[in-house]
Amino acid sequence: LQLVESGGDLVKPGGSLRLSCVASGFNLNTYTMNWVRQAPGGGLEWVSCIDSSSNYINYAGSVKGRFTISRDNAENSLYLQMNNLGVDDTAVYYCARDFNWGIVNAYDIWGQGTMVTVSS
Amino acid sequence: EIVMTQSPATLSVSPGERATLSCRASQSVSIHLAWYQQKPGQAPRLLIYGASTRATGIPARFSGSGSGTDFTLTISSLQSEDFAVYYCQQYTNWPPWTFGQGTKVELK
Numbered sequence: 001l002q003l004v005e006s007g008g009d010l011v012k013p014g015g016s017l018r019l020s021c022v023a024s025g026f027n028l029n030t031y032t033m034n035w036v037r038q039a040p041g042g043g044l045e046w047v048s049c050i051d052s053s054s055n056y057i058n059y060a061g062s063v064k065g066r067f068t069i070s071r072d073n074a075e076n077s078l079y080l081q082m083n084n085l086g087v088d089d090t091a092v093y094y095c096a097r098d099f100n101w102g103i104v105n106a107y108d109i110w111g112q113g114t115m116v117t118v119s120s
Numbered sequence: 121e122i123v124m125t126q127s128p129a130t131l132s133v134s135p136g137e138r139a140t141l142s143c144r145a146s147q148s149v150s151i152h153l154a155w156y157q158q159k160p161g162q163a164p165r166l167l168i169y170g171a172s173t174r175a176t177g178i179p180a181r182f183s184g185s186g187s188g189t190d191f192t193l194t195i196s197s198l199q200s201e202d203f204a205v206y207y208c209q210q211y212t213n214w215p216p217w218t219f220g221q222g223t224k225v226e227l228k
Contacts, residue, residue: 036164044156044164044207044219058215094163105211106154106169108176113163 001025008114021078021095029073032098037091085118126220132228139195143208152211159204
């Protein structure tokens with residue numbers, strides 16, 4: 001069971017980037033998926049989530065209106081389109097599987113992360 | 121937004137000793153609380169979900185307790201591989217699903 005992110009890069013302020021996350025060993029289409037980021041030397045910050053059918057999507061306030069989460073279940077993939085990037089968006093971005101055990105949830109599988117650096 | 125506060129920020133422990141980490145929520149999260157371990161350069165790893173249930177493959181020396189606003193992660197006898205940063209996360213009905221700022225467990 002594995003998640004692999006890609007797409008991280010150095011980008012100038014105001015620029016855009018698209019991150020991808022590909023699942024292997026399981027079908028992405030039955031799970032809610034999330035993006036979580038971690039600034040250098042910082043803690044974890046939940047960024048966005050999308051349910052299995054893309055009917056429920058939500059964003060952290062810090063990225064709402066700039067980031068768009070999407071998925072392609074046929075490709076077993078998750079995406080994060082990031083626009084109007086600022087220096088505060090510099091972070092390692094992780095995708096994480098949301099697993100439900102009846103009434104409780106947690107992120108049971110994480111990717112290795114992809115680094116996004118926003119700098120002029 | 122529910123604020124998660126972890127204490128202490130850093131915990132210095134000798135191998136074989138017990139480590140007790142705390143996490144407090146700004147409002148009740150019932151048992152919707154998870155603990156993660158993160159080592160340098162690695163992704164977080166799920167340790168505990170539902171406040172007290174160990175995830176698959178997690179050693180029995182890790183235990184979680186609490187409900188409502190106060191939670192504890194206990195490592196009964198610290199091993200060398202347990203030196204890491206530990207995060208709690210609340211997972212109630214509505215996002216954002218916030219994390220605590222982390223507790224670093226370091227070698228004393």
